Amino acid sequence: MFENAKAAFLQALRAKGVSPRTAVNYREAMDQLIGFLVSLDPALALEDIRPAHIRGFLAELRERGRCDNTVQCRFRALRTWFYFLEREGMVPSNPIKGVQAPIVHVHAVVPYTEDEVRRMMAAARHWPALALRDQMAIALLYNTGMRAGELCTLLVENVREGTVLVCGKGKRERWLGLEPVTARLLTTYRVGRDGRYVFGLSVTGLHQMIKRLAWRANVPHAHAHRFRDSYAVAFLENGGDLETLQTSLGHASIETTLRYVMYGRERRATEAQRKFAPFAQAG
Template identity: 30%
Template sequence: MFLDDVLNEYLYHCMAKGFTPKTMKNKRQELKQLKGYLVDKRGITELESVTTYDLKAYVRFKQQAGLQPQSIVTIFKMIKAFFSWCEKEGYLKENIAKKVEIPKVPKKVLKGYTLTEVQSMINAFTYKNYIEARNKAIIAMLADCGLRAMELRGLLTVNMKETSILVNGKGNKERIVFISPALKRILIKYERIKKQHFKDKVTTEHYFLSYKGSELSHVGLDNVIKLAGQRCCIDGKRVSPHTFRHFFAVQCILNGIDIFTLSKLLGHSDISTTQRYLQSLEDFELINKAIPSSPLMNLTRR
């Protein structure tokens, strides 16, 4: 079978499965690059002619191009998924990508925000106008709900309830997150100012809007977080929406939420993803958490 035909069929399969436009864009881009490499560098135009050695050569090609291990791992996950599908469809006898070794990603411990830093970033914005109120609400929601950047940007007003939020997560999976009284207080003020700002104006149905009433862009959200970091002089830490998600996870663990519940709150499909958040707990935090759960300490109380 021609690579072109199989790749085209696979992409339609992924669309039918309901993958997000962003995921589809990434799949198209990476598989197009793989096909280009196989055709131009290896002279391969048919699926059956692709071998494990060709895929190993592709990994080396990406390494020589200067790609970081994490990028190569991400790319190869898409390639492995494609060949796994080929095996299930009976186009190949086995998933040849299984035998390809990919570079190990160095484990980096993310240095998270402290409670004081998060409080400072929330207080860095006021209620004097719509943008200030919106930014304050964004920082507060990221810290208190642990949403992904795309989840926050895609949040619809209709999904905002009195004490909960219906979140459309990764892979179009829905979950419920809860609104604390502290966050609710900020959101009430934001909604009042938002209503006044967009009075008699046409807007999208998104909860957080740009100044003109359109959906908040990826860059727009990133700029909000960077501005908060600048105003509070956050130094030596990654200032991004994801760091707030990390902050939420760590605080939940420190406050006694079990990892299985946390995994559901974060919308993780695999608990190992949730476990990575624990790597950033400082030694003194681990000690404080460990003391109440010490078997001997519990025995002495009896």
């Protein structure tokens, strides 16, 4: 029965036209839950799934060290699946209705320093065959704020003079401008290269590349999204407005973009604390 429920849902996703990456996220969530259930009871049927089973699965994800966003992503995928099964009459009741959505803790924005970015760019020279590609990837992430997935799926045909067209979440497309240094690097990198995609990197490959460069450059806690955070913070600090930043980042809600405003306020408050603290004034 699991196979029929899974196949029917994947077919519905294809009919809806979701992106291949979105379909993979749904499939992984279903496979992981089914694997968890089979480990509990190989004879467990689809109609036997209870809220406690799903809560147990989510708890196991946390025990294995999965981050809040991953757990929430799995929950949302499973919720969509079970509501589909309920509408199609494939389950007698919807077990996920009895499961509360996982809490996602909002962590403070920690952008890279300019020195950290320069050190990672310089570290690329230790792998000469990959140096220009790695430097180009960092330049695009840092100077446009594009997502890891958007960089990895960037098409050659969507590169224009001074701009690139990326496909974000929900297949929403948007144009991003390139400042002169990044534009020149991209033009240089593309000379003599063929292929449909600019980089030919998977998201996993991109993360591995960043970890490799960060290890060589001694930059802790490095990951692709920190470049996005760094771009957003720099954009506002350099005088950019919040609405334009929302458009640039591809945020559906302005609430998501507001966290970068809060970072600026907290940084200014910290500087003011140092300046106006009693001991500082006593000196």
